[in-house]
């Protein structure tokens with residue numbers, strides 16, 4: 001079987017419509033949900049991926065492999081590496097396009113082993129959109145932003161309505177999350193208190 005996948009994106013696309021309020025290059029992107037396995041602080045064995053916005057519609061993410069992430073002794077599990085890419089790619093879609101979307105397809109190429117203790121530097125690009133389909137790809141460099149490429153990924157995210165999460169997920173927890181975000185947004189805007197709550 002050939003290592004080379006088909007053309008990317010696989011269909012003709014429009015340039016990504018980056019949201020006018022998307023965070024600017026250099027902005028640190030916070031945890032989107034404390035209990036998220038990819039970025040949350042409340043998941044003991046989670047990946048705790050951290051991201052900042054890069055230049056030219058990119059997101060730069062970092063993830064350090066711990067013993068909790070092993071497959072073979074001393075080496076990262078491939079499925080966990082795929083998870084790190086899902087998070088990094090999803091963060092680029094969510095933060096730059098500000099459109100709710102879910103992963104439809106995720107393809108990973110594992111090119112070099114990733115040892116425990118190493119840090120993967122993931123650079124994600126928005127490649128384009130076709131209707132609800134959002135194409136993104138990423139390279140994961142070992143131990144430095146310009147280190148050897150250990151893993152690459154390509155994904156299709158599909159834009160969904162917010163009801164995707166309320167219908168299929170935990171709507172009460174979502175409401176709490178939305179309230180906390182709104183409070184944070186108001187605090188950032190200097191309007192901590194509602195006049196008419």
Ligand SMILES: CCCCCCCC/C=C\CCCCCCCC(=O)SCCNC(=O)CCNC(=O)[C@H](O)C(C)(C)COP(=O)(O)OP(=O)(O)OC[C@H]1O[C@@H](n2cnc3c(N)ncnc32)[C@H](O)[C@@H]1OP(=O)(O)O
Nearest residue numbers: 032086087090091094095098099100102103104105133158
């Ligand atoms: C207001 C926002 C503000 C944001 C602020 C920033 C906050 C931070 C943001 C974010 C950080 C997030 C980081 C998290 C990252 C992790 C993400 C995940 O892991 S998501 C969980 C795993 N994924 C699922 O659970 C999906 C399960 N699948 C589904 O629900 C459906 O299959 C879905 C929605 C993907 C599609 O279903 P349909 O019925 O809505 O639509 P149909 O018509 O089937 O597909 C639409 C188009 O996409 C193509 N498509 C769909 N799946 C495909 C596939 N696997 N391969 C190829 N094409 C596919 C179809 O062929 C169709 O294309 P044609 O429009 O006809 O050209």
